[in-house]
Amino acid sequence: MRTVAVVGTGLIGTSAALALSARGIAVHLEDADHDAARTAAALGAGTVEPAEGPVDLAVIAVPPALVGPVLADCQQRGLARCYTDVASVKSGPRADIAALGLDTTHYIGSHPMAGREISGPLAGRADLFEGRPWVLTPTPDTDTDTLNAALELVALCGAVPVVMDAAAHDRAVALVSHTPQLVSSLVAARLEHAEETAVRLSGQGVRDVTRIAASDPRMWIDILSANAGVVADILEDVAADLGETVAALRSLQAADEAKRREGAQGITEVMRRGNAGQARIPGKHGAPPTRYATVAVLIGDQPGELARLFGDAGRAGVNIEDIAIEHSTGQQAGLVQLSVAPSAATGLTAALRERGWSVRD
CATH class of the missing domain: 3.30.2130.10 (VC0802-like)
Incomplete structure (x- = not known):
């Protein structure tokens, strides 16, 4: 790979462009917001000058709802030999691409599992993807050259490739990314009108839980709109757990000793389940978690x-x-x-x- 076009110079697009440029790839930047593209170029992510001919790979870094139309435009212009998108949801864009009748032989969906709670080209980092999973969701007719181009992109960005079905990917990110974002926001929302004396007692626990609540709501509307049903299903399960936990807490206040024991058992069980789930999260370098x-x-x-x-x-x-x-x-x-x-x-x-x-x- 020698030449790449990055279409969309937000956090992910700019970070990919910075990583590729640092490895000697000629990167051509495009964005509907020309100022964003020029800002990315000023950071060393590439050039806003158009390529002289088809580039080896076009990376489409736009919200999920725009992937289909932008891919259609890029293919019509003959921008690249191969195409990938880096949207955080895969089923919706794939359906849009099929409805538009676009070429899927030279297209592969992808999603780098990395991000920050801030967005825009100024948030871009060349090392954003280092050691992070990068999901690839080939279509049934994605050709070998396109898959290899995507694998090379992942390697150049220092990430770890993971091949998944698009629907399975969307269920997974709903669980490990989209739902935690909303839960973090819900907890942080309790602080908005809390007394100042209470907020000043905040320690590392509440900081850990609410860190991602600083994310841009506009960006998350784009993401959640494309995966709303799956996220809603998971939140319904969380809501059921919350209902049981509330009931257990009420029982802890009961005058009846049996009721208090029942409440304690309920709280113990939800925390036990939490312990078991947390223990499954991969540890350092993706190895099984280690207790330090x-x-x-x-x-x-x-x-x-x-x-x-x-x-x-x-x-x-x-x-x-x-x-x-x-x-x-x-x-x-x-x-x-x-x-x-x-x-x-x-x-x-x-x-x-x-x-x-x-x-x-």
Whole structure:
């Protein structure tokens, strides 16, 4: 692959263009918003000059409802030899493409499982797809050259290819992406009119749950409109669980001891199911999840403090598997939670204390 056209320079399109340009691919940028295309070009994602002939691959990075019309336009212009889209829903665009009678021999649907809670070309990052799954949903007549072009795209972006049926993909993303987005928004919505004293008590737990609630509603309307039925089905199941949980909580307040035990059992069961589901989420590098030990270190909000902490951990011969920072409200300090192998926790704690760090038990 030597030449690529990226049609749509939002977060995903710009990130793909940045990754490809960094690997020496000549990238031609298009967008209905010419300012967005020029911004992506200024970031080093490619050029807004049109290609002289058909490019090797066109990446259509537009909302699901626009994939069919944009693909029709690109094929009519002979923009590329092969085509893929990166929309987050696959069944709807495939149906639109079939209804328009477009060439599917040289087309393959795809979806990189990566994103951010901010959008637009300025949010683009060349490393956005590194190590992330990138789903490919070939049609029954997608030819080998087109599949290979898509696989090369995935490799150039540093992602991991996963081949799936379009409908199975949509059910999967409804469960692991679209429903969590709405649940996060629903929890965050409770904070909108909450008392300031309550909001100031927010800790890492509520930050983790509500992080993606900062996403652009306009972008999510496009996504959810294309997968609304499946997401609604899952939310109905969540609503049933919520109803049972509410009933269990009411039982915990009952005067009758048997009722309280019943309520406790209900809460225990929903949390047990949550434990089991969370344990199935792949861990580091896609491996089975590993239970790490946590070493919590109080750190000042000053330049170089994190680097010094990581350096001291390195000198202790300990690999940091993950990190989280809980910021103190109103203080220039935070609690850094270092996830390490359980066998390394005691030694790291001792080494850090020897170097003057305040390690919390």
